Amino acid sequence: MPDKTWTRIMEEARTLFSQQTYGGTSMQQIAQAVGITKASLYHYHAGKSAILSTLVRDPLVELERVLELASLRREREERRDDVLNGFARVMIAHRQTMGLLLRDGSVHGEQTAEIRDLFQVLIDRAMDVLSDGNTGWRRKLLAAQALGAVTDPVALFADVPADELHVELVRGAHAILALRHH
């Protein structure tokens, strides 16, 4: 069970990564923000990429859960709505952390490639659900635009109440998917 210091390390690291990018944050700065020595910090974690992995693990697990539950639905329409609403909910709840994956160019390299790949797999699975397994490029494009509408903008709206942001994100995605009937 995580102790208090562990929780504070995660919180301070997330804030610092968001403020000054992942690449621009040193272990020394994280230690200083928590109020412990750098040696104690390494006692808790293997390093900076391990902290990042821990931060994104929860949202990625939640996104996977969204896809699993959606796959149990009988109706296409229900699967699509589950994915749009689920992705919007998870992205908003973890908007600071997900902003690192979406907008921080320094989150890359071999150490973090695994995290990026994992996220990409979830995006691809969501695209499949939204395009109903239809392989035509037009349907795939609508799926990409709809999924982008509920995911990409979240990091730009740090202060908007979650429920209000949720409504608007999903509204944009639905407007795009409605085009498939034309």
Next chain:
Amino acid sequence: MPDKTWTRIMEEARTLFSQQTYGGTSMQQIAQAVGITKASLYHYHAGKSAILSTLVRDPLVELERVLELASLRREREERRDDVLNGFARVMIAHRQTMGLLLRDGSVHGEQTAEIRDLFQVLIDRAMDVLSDGNTGWRRKLLAAQALGAVTDPVALFADVPADELHVELVRGAHAILALRHH
């Protein structure tokens, strides 16, 4: 005036960057693809980041030109359509190169930070046009979703004819912007 070898270096570098990422491509591989020695390659360019800068210079200049011409329009509606159509046109024409900026996590670091910053400034200016200078978060969100709809998906559709892709990209963006009347 660029000679034939210079043009080939650009073409081969763009292809290699797209196939195996910017970070995963060596100067040696570029030289080999062109059929010259690595020493000759350096004779043409300062290095890998200089090649990337050269590749993205044209599309970024074109995006800037789109914003300048749009700003001369009297009607908001015309400015918005100019930006959506112009961004779609430039992104599609340079979809392989723009895919590097949008999807290649290894395009980062101090050497390429300038390019990323330049692109971000253009995105921000386009967002301002699409939100009509309206500062409310809902209008800004629609602008972000609409601009994302005409830019983000391009790299996924390498083989779709430009004019057909253009129509569909802009259609999605319009569907989102139409929500502002509700």
